[in-house]
Amino acid sequence: MKFDVAVIGSGMSGLMASIYLAERGVSTAVVSRGNPICSISSGCIDIAGSGPDTLKAIDSFPGEHPYHKVGKEALLESIEYFQELMSKHGLEYDGDSRKNRSILTPIGKRRVTSLVPFTMKAAETADGDAFHIISFKDIKDFFPSYLTGRFPDAQVSVFDAGTHTTVGIATKMDNDDFLVSFVNWIREQEIARDKIAIPAILGITKTREIHDRLERDTGRTFFEIPTLPPSIPGLRLYRSLRKIAEGKGVSFFSSAEISDFGKERKKILGLTIKKPGRPDYVDAEAFILATGSFVSGGLFSDRNKFSETVFDIPVHSPAGEELFNEDFFKLGHPIEKSGIRVNDRFIPEDSEFENLFAAGSILAHSETMKYGCGHGMAISTGVAAAKHAEEYIR
Amino acid sequence: MRSSFENCIRCTICVEECPAFKANPEYPGPKQAGPDAERFRLDGVETVDKWITLCTQCKRCDYACPYGVDPSKLILKAQIRYVTENGRTLPQVLFANFHYVAVLGSMFSVITNVITSSVLIKRLLRSIGLRSDIPFPRFRFRTLQRFRNQSAVHKPVAAAAKPRKVAFFHGCYLNSNAPDEGRMILAVLEHFGIRVVVPKQICCGLPALGNGDLAKARGFATENSKELAKYVDEGWDIIYSCTSCGRTLIYDYPEILGTDEGNRISENTWNLYEYLLLLRDERRIEFEFKPVKRVISYHIPCHLRGRGVPYPAGDIIRQIPGIELHIQDENCCGFSGSYGFKEKNKHTTDTLGRIAVESLTKANPQAIISDCGSCRMQISNFTDTAVVDPIQVLCEALGIRTSVAGG
Structure with missing residues (x-):
């Protein structure tokens, strides 16, 4: 099948790129090997740094950081675009991308991020601000005692949902009868605080309804605390973006292992997708590489060699530095700098192709862990690469 | 594997x-x-x-x-x-051999349909671990196989320059339980000037695999592959409409057969709608649709979703003027063939069915479509909205009046 642009990867950057393009009438395909890592993320949008001001943090990032190629204005615009899309879809993201805020993590520590889904809006509590905890009987992946260890004043009420997994409880929450019984149970509890912390299980599809109903019927404020994966807020984020893309006419090729690609001089012509039976072929005028970093499978490394897994583009890696040393788990490890180097138009510098653009965590020097810029990078470089791809095909 | x-x-x-x-x-x-x-x-x-x-x-x-x-x-x-x-339970033996159940069921359809709805038989089914609270699929006497050699009723209207020839793999459900829909598929293929035959065939083998009988599945696959490979070797393409049979032919035959025949079948088997889109892209056929004013929700069967390509029947139906199509692919209907007939799975099946139908009916559709007969059965247990094969919508848009419909 033939498209104007084929985006490889269905994570944050790939989906944002595809939505941007499809909205402008560009026929777009997304080719991906499986569901993305963002579906098990906390669902929060980190933009930059850990201080109060995100833009100030970016000023201190090294010159090669992809944010400097995006530009601050375009960064803010792309995040605003993301917020608009999500609001229209019914999963509002709260916050100002120029500012950071702190949310409560499942181990009771605070973590800095910028935008949060509306279910975590009330998570930003001043120190000493008291809250009540609702947990679930035998729940895996959420342990209230971590929280009470740090907040000894917090009381815990435990509801028996008849199931013990976050996915199972969230599925039940989407059922009206179950929700009613849960609300009634809450009303019977002795809860001294106005704020209630709850693991992130407020439904998979009807989250808005569930959250609002809980607050209305109990008269309290609720906020979700992200859990260990499987992570419902991440799942909501991924499914929403994918639904938005589908609604705008993006075609999805999933379970798609790219086994080969066709090229002619400086152009990539099409992708071959290996499948049982016949392969599928996706041809396009331009391609966006948004396959992610090592954990997502866009990059691969063994002890001696780094490689890019689709087009075998040379990977920039911090040469001469010892990669596997005792500091492996420390922030700022040189492996985080590795990736694909791009020019100002997000075209990989070390490749021969003129119709290939790269976006997201595959980009060199992004160091998303160190700089706290994961989803912000994905969104802004995804949109930026899409703009350049659109310019190229016009 | x-x-x-x-x-x-x-x-x-x-x-x-x-x-x-x-x-x-x-x-x-x-x-x-x-x-x-x-x-x-x-x-x-x-x-x-x-x-x-x-x-x-x-x-x-x-x-x-x-x-x-x-x-x-x-x-x-x-x-x-x-x-x-x-060891095998009775339901596992029954469903692994569903092919024979279906053949007998259709042969004596008048009797079968009466006894499967009788209280006594329901009690019997329950005693061996099968559900008695949901209807058993009705068997039809006029199966596709029984009349497979009869010539086409419909004259080609857009005969292509070089006619394509296809062998239709209908599977058990379209053969024994929904032969009208099967005939509509044949009529649509013929409408586009495609030569179509219904080869001799038995169960694809998936129910046997799902009920733990690899040997039986291999037996079915071997028998089918002998017949289908003959067609492939003579340049025929194999077409399926049941997305689970199709998946088995493409994904499982090479592995469970381990022969070159299995690979050849896998490589030359096509989803009906994917095939029509291919012919359209090659400009061999053209879609000319009459308007059909309707809101339709499309339940994507898991085994179609797993193919990982944009949903071909949806791509075609979306082009029919007047249709408002809502695609739902996030939910499994929960039935999964023989799985849903087992009493022990009732809670899982019903929970998932309710979730799927809730999202399918959100847009207030006048009809729900799905490629898979088992999904359609399950969905219709939870809603009064008509649940039909996509081919029915396509027939209507193409103005194909099927004498078989409702018969």
């Missing part, structure tokens, strides 16, 4: 997609049932637990996994081993 379980990094992305996991706390999910438990099974210890049978084989985990693990394959292997170690 090999799968590289060592690629698993335990990210739980597969768990997020698993329908059985979200509905049934007894089932630990594809990560644990697949790659995690596989490490122990490799030791040869009897570690296949009973919960392994709670997996519906919807394949959503394979689709979700970014690392190529294919948990469903590991689970299927363990399910087969579980049945081998623990």
